[in-house]
Amino acid sequence: MVLTFPAEATNEPITYNLIKEYDVMINILNADVTHGREGNLLIEMSGKEANVNEALVYLESKQIQISPVVKTILFSESQCIHCGACASVCFSGALEMDPASRELVFTPEKCIACELCIKACPLQLFELNFGVN
Numbered sequence: 001m002v003l004t005f006p007a008e009a010t011n012e013p014i015t016y017n018l019i020k021e022y023d024v025m026i027n028i029l030n031a032d033v034t035h036g037r038e039g040n041l042l043i044e045m046s047g048k049e050a051n052v053n054e055a056l057v058y059l060e061s062k063q064i065q066i067s068p069v070v071k072t073i074l075f076s077e078s079q080c081i082h083c084g085a086c087a088s089v090c091f092s093g094a095l096e097m098d099p100a101s102r103e104l105v106f107t108p109e110k111c112i113a114c115e116l117c118i119k120a121c122p123l124q125l126f127e128l129n130f131g132v133n
C-alpha cells in the first residue's frame, strides 16, 4: 500500500509505532518523506489480521491516506528466447512451455506476483510493477 502522510505526521515515528504497538511487519519498498512536508511511503504490511486492521485504524487516526497497491509483473515478451528457465520456477502455472511449439506461454491472470521469474530469466525480461488500486 501507499501511505500518504500529511505534513504534521512526518515527524512522528509512524512505522516504529506500527511494529511496536501493533506487532505487524513492515517492508519499506520506497520512501519519499521529508520532515515537515507531505510524504509518501510504499510498504508491504503483514501480520495477524486483527493486528493489521488495528494498525490501519491507527494510520487513519493520524490522517494518513492509505491506497492499496496491486503488484503485477511486466513481461517483455518479444525478446523471449523460450529457454524455459522462468517456467521451471513458476508454481502458479502463469508461465508454461507449450509442449507442441516449445514456446513460453504467459497467462497473467494466473500470476500471483511471487517475483521468482524476475531472478530466473537470464535476459531480465520481467519486472515488478506497482499500481494504485
Ligand code: SF4
Pocket: 073, 089, 090, 091, 092, 093, 094, 095, 110, 111, 112, 113, 114, 115, 116, 117, 118
Ligand atoms: S511472478 Fe511468480 S507467479 Fe507470476 S509469472 Fe513470475 S514466477 Fe509466475
Ligand code: SF4
Pocket: 079, 080, 081, 082, 083, 084, 085, 086, 087, 104, 120, 121, 122, 123, 124, 125
Ligand atoms: S527465462 Fe526469460 S528468456 Fe527464458 S523463457 Fe522465460 S522469459 Fe523467455
